[in-house]
Amino acid sequence: MGAADPFTLYHAPLRSRLLLGTARYPSPAILAEAVRASACEIVTVSLRREAGGSRAGESFWGLIREIGVRVLPNTAGCRTAREAIATAQMARDVFEADWIKLEVIGEEDTLQPDVFGLIEAARALSAEGFKVFPYTTDDLVVAEKLLDAGCEVLMPWAAPIGSGRGVNNAFALRALRAHFPGVPLIVDAGLGAPSHAVAVMEMGYDAVLLNTAVSRAGDPVAMARAFGLAVEAGRLAHLAKPMTPRDMAEPSTPALGRPFGDVA
Amino acid sequence: MGAADPFTLYHAPLRSRLLLGTARYPSPAILAEAVRASACEIVTVSLRREAGGSRAGESFWGLIREIGVRVLPNTAGCRTAREAIATAQMARDVFEADWIKLEVIGEEDTLQPDVFGLIEAARALSAEGFKVFPYTTDDLVVAEKLLDAGCEVLMPWAAPIGSGRGVNNAFALRALRAHFPGVPLIVDAGLGAPSHAVAVMEMGYDAVLLNTAVSRAGDPVAMARAFGLAVEAGRLAHLAKPMTPRDMAEPSTPALGRPFGDVA
Amino acid sequence: MGAADPFTLYHAPLRSRLLLGTARYPSPAILAEAVRASACEIVTVSLRREAGGSRAGESFWGLIREIGVRVLPNTAGCRTAREAIATAQMARDVFEADWIKLEVIGEEDTLQPDVFGLIEAARALSAEGFKVFPYTTDDLVVAEKLLDAGCEVLMPWAAPIGSGRGVNNAFALRALRAHFPGVPLIVDAGLGAPSHAVAVMEMGYDAVLLNTAVSRAGDPVAMARAFGLAVEAGRLAHLAKPMTPRDMAEPSTPALGRPFGDVA
């Protein structure tokens, strides 16, 4: 791959197509080991969870710095555009960087995006110079509005955050990919197993972002490595053009069996 | 439908395409009411469960006679061809009829057919003049052998008996239907809801047989009626030729979105 | 059912849970016959397609009046809130009624709702006293906003209009049903076969609306009757509480097969 498979997000060149969250690992050491095993280059960090000033927060930042990956701060836990904007601004101060994974949560059970607050915050933050990575639904019209608002990357969900269900709506993910061939699309949330990640990469998605599927696996480090390989396999497969499936249920020759005189 | 939609099983003309089992109802009265609500014309009865000579058995036969439907005795619980053959012979004595639903169970958990014992028993019973309704898997080669053994009806499973899962292998059921256009095919076992029954009727199956989905529903009588309507709806739909689904995920016009210079 | 299964939409009492569109039938006579065969009580009519003043339009209205069903005018073809509002107002004049099926299309290929224009138009029309039936996506947050805007019925899609794919996102439809137990929910668009209609009724949806699956079937009248039965079957099944499916793949007893000394 390498030179043959260029990939950038907001002009940053990348080799790995896996992004990892940093929440709910058994320990900081396991988090660090998992990130290394996955070969991922970007981790996302909740600013609210890891408050910058506290001692716990400091040691967490120290750890992330040590791993040597790029940090994509997120606005997890924000319920309004206003909250999300404030959190993003704080993140810029803390990290001295303008990347932000934008989450505006609209519903407590499914943790689904509030697409109204999302677009509002995306527009405001883009205007302030942020590079916005919006966590969004699979709605095509919303996607178009996020691009209009200044986003150059889209991150549709596969399923609710932390559900591990895999892709709830393959049709919608295919439609997004087909309608925005020139936009980097990252599936964010809901993947539970490497087979899910391979499937979305085979559809032509540019990358995947996940957290729980690794951090809550029996062995997070081995699972991180599995996802790293899976994403590479899926990308290779997409570029290598898979065979077209054939039905084969229909007989090619006159049918077996005999008609019975009196039967439908 | 009626005259426009003839249907026979071993030369017996039928209007209803639903067959019901008689096991595990809350009470005999509910069983009788469910059978009437479903408009089914054939019920299957386990000879082993309802031993002909006992008092409980007698009252059960009385009930079935009263409902006025045709009885299809079955060999449920038999594990070998020999057992199944003996049970079928006993059934012929009890019911003075030569129809038999042939079950030879090969595995305790999934209650799947033992296709080896099944073919052996089918051949022996057909030679003795029985009209055999074999409970079989979705294996095409097995189906061909059952026809060779003398069966004029096939009853492939959708899923394990009592599981209520619906169709486990839609490909295999479609292949069976396509390969044996002239043979009455009845899906037997595994359906859990009327939507499952409609789906197999839409595929072109001639009828469905079920038990647990009705007898263990919250309201068996209402569920029996629901299945009766469902089977009729599915048959009508099959004959009326459903529209062909369209994908629609691909854009018909040049794609939305803009390519970014540096992006895959 | 009847008395035992009350059902109202904006205080109008109804018996049938099937609503039909009126577009693309082979002939007006077949449309009329299909509506009667389905037993549906509400048909939806595109104001744009059947312009009130023209001669063709007049004969179409005459036909609808003759069938004796309630008309739900729709704003099909509208691309903005403004257009949809103007069309709804025209519909009120033509039909002297305040029911409106609100469509604001956001994308040409999938004909998906533009949820932004939809909410804006729903709010404006509700304020003017319209009874709004919004054609929407399966987004929970959008649903909540439509209720806030004054809608007392929601009509989420199953799949793109005219696709006949059935349910693209069963998770989302289940979530909508679970989150809005007191709101009449009608699946509108994308159903292609009666099995699809039964499945959404089994989930607890209150009704279904469809058009192409009937009008483009090989035999629209028979298909209309099939859908009428299907919707009834699905409703009955929902009320009768289906059995809980069981997996049954796992062995209940110590496993068959023998471990080989040297094997994983």
Add this chain to the structure above:
Amino acid sequence: MGAADPFTLYHAPLRSRLLLGTARYPSPAILAEAVRASACEIVTVSLRREAGGSRAGESFWGLIREIGVRVLPNTAGCRTAREAIATAQMARDVFEADWIKLEVIGEEDTLQPDVFGLIEAARALSAEGFKVFPYTTDDLVVAEKLLDAGCEVLMPWAAPIGSGRGVNNAFALRALRAHFPGVPLIVDAGLGAPSHAVAVMEMGYDAVLLNTAVSRAGDPVAMARAFGLAVEAGRLAHLAKPMTPRDMAEPSTPALGRPFGDVA
């Protein structure tokens, strides 16, 4: 992995869990390159297709020898136990080895196994000292009989040979795995993309065998590498214990929405 993940087939220790077929590659050179890119250690070869004595056959054997992988001869194209046994014996002479992938085809369209001929041939060949790798269906009872016949490995299909459909019956594959925890199980036939391979490895299958998905891909070498990574990812994931998926469609708190007095 390595020492932590031992894997043997008939006592032969292996590292790669991918087996490749050798048919229908664009050229011998591409076949050789694909095998190397996949890191597979076993290739299966049709004795009928590559007749040992002919010049073309000789150059093919030369190529395989050069690649340095183990050859698993197969009986592709055989329709009866007798034919398959004769072909296996010829293979033993040609390759001076006792491994045989046993195929007895029972149906021309789906190329499904004839489980009757298969068991007969498996028993005869095992008695002659062959190490039999039977290409079989997903039937549990057939599986038990193959073990009784002397097989120490089972190779159930996912879908018809060359179809690329992926897993037609996930329930049956899970049941096989659960019932035979100590038997090496290799999914053989029907996989079309790396996501399919990962999924069966995640179920706990020991290995996968495929041909068309690689040889007919746009770029067979890249696809071979993708499958190699996929199989490793799936194995790692299985050992690392994936998270348990959560539904999340049901609200955890009292439901949103308001009941309307007159509504179901």
